[in-house]
């Protein structure tokens with residue numbers, strides 16, 4: 001055998017064999033091709049002008065906002081979920097359980113409840129957008145403060161409190177929704193399903209930098225995240241301050257989740273779906289390799305779903321419902337297969 | 342090499358994790374190599390003392406070699422050099438894991454995984470090494486090999502090893518010092534010859550123990 005005479009190169013790199021490297025490259029290339037394809041499809045499909053003409057670009061430009069929003073949401077959801085799962089040491093968790101979405105729903109509902117149909121307009125606009133992000137990050141920081149201050153406060157307690165507070169907010173929202181007139185409720189309902197067209201191009205100058213800065217900081221900390229994934233004790237033993245690292249990651253995750261939620265509304269299972277797929281696709285523990293695959297996968301799922309829904313089923317509004325449905329199914333499947341939480 | 346022995350719940354793990362600054366102290370101070378473990382920055386301590394806990398949770402899709410490589414983190418911050426790779430290879434060979442180095446952790450038996458964790462800790466190249474029951478899950482051959490490896494590490498690599506042992510006979514044979522812990526306090530400290538007596542062992546373990554002369558030194562018989 002010719003192969004066995006070649007001395008094996010002993011290396012600890014993430015993808016040690018040529019086969020693993022090839023596989024990773026194929027995965028990334030496929031995702032990139034799909035992403036480019038769907039982007040082009042969303043911009044150009046059904047575009048009445050010939051490709052490349054002035055009119056074509058003008059129409060494409062109008063649609064480009066949606067694509068940019070998808071890219072922002074994809075980066076936010078993918079990076080936030082993967083990081084959140086690492087610091088919580090749990091692969092079936094999604095950061096939305098921290099109450100971001102409940103807070104978003106509560107804000108939207110109270111606006112309509114107190115101000116009527118005009119309320120939807122009252123929470124639209126750049127200052128309101130920034131305020132919502134600040135509110136969500138502030139809410140998350142309050143929870144984390146609990147984690148920091150209390151001697152007995154730990155991550156599990158914090159998550160539990162997040163769920164309880166989120167549940168409380170959701171009940172209050174539901175109660176207020178009951179008291180709305182049907183037309184008010186109709187207006188509100190459209191805002192409560194995550195939808196890319198909820199986003200206003202005016203938000204992007206704030207959303208894009210926030211998303212990029214937070215995501216970049218998390219991606220640059222990949223090597224440290226790999227250590228955090230080993231658990232608190234191993235992490236401390238290797239000289240990394242586990243608590244500080246956790247706080248840093250949770251803060252950045254809350255920024256990303258707040259941006260995504262304030263931009264398009266709730267996307268509960270999208271992050272989970274994408275993180276699960278990304279670990280399957282990337283087939284490695286190393287965040288440096290998982291992050292790009294997760295973000296690309298997220299963009300492909302979002303843009304693909306919109307493309308298919310818009311051009312095949314002519315049903316733009318139900319995209320998030322479909323994604324959530326598929327994500328929920330995957331979630332159940334993973335739980336049933338693992339047999340535990 | 343110092344062995345920590347004592348009955349279940351005596352506080353051996355607690356003591357060891359406190360020395361390894363994984364657990365905070367209620368009172369008092371602990372110094373390792375002259376450094377106060379609660380005051381010295383954790384990243385500096387990581388080059389002085391390494392610690393392996395009794396239970397370790399493992400992450401998926403991680404090979405033995407990649408796990409061991411994490412031991413270099415205090416030195417390389419995750420950017421491995423050629424020198425790092427050599428240290429990793431040595432630690433893997435040292436623990437007889439050469440054939441298994443590209444296996445994923447979830448494809449290993451408990452004992453093999455245990456050895457991988459010990460290799461990771463040795464790879465950290467600290468003067469002080471703290472190990473909590475590293476013989477857990479190991480069969481006879483690998484228990485003996487592990488103790489021999491650790492003795493060699495102590496002698497050749499000049500490491501100071503503190504190890505929690507379940508089996509008093511392993512402590513008696515391989516350790517230079519034995520520290521007996523009971524009810525949260527150190528009750529005895531001495532050489533194996535001083536500790537391996539009917540009297541001391543019966544007192545520490547609260548069960549009748551007879552020490553007999555075996556072919557390779559004293560043996561505690563307690564059944």
Ligand SMILES: Nc1ncnc2c1ncn2[C@@H]1O[C@H](COP(=O)(O)OP(=O)(O)O)[C@@H](O)[C@H]1O
Nearest residue numbers: 347348349350351352353354355356524525526
């Ligand atoms: N010095 C001490 N004073 C009071 N309680 C202690 C002390 N040391 C340990 N404990 C308690 O004893 C229990 C068992 O300790 P552990 O270290 O796990 O025992 P083992 O010797 O079996 O490893 C723990 O719950 C710990 O909190």
Ligand SMILES: [Mg+2]
Nearest residue numbers: 353354355395
């Ligand atoms: Mg113990």
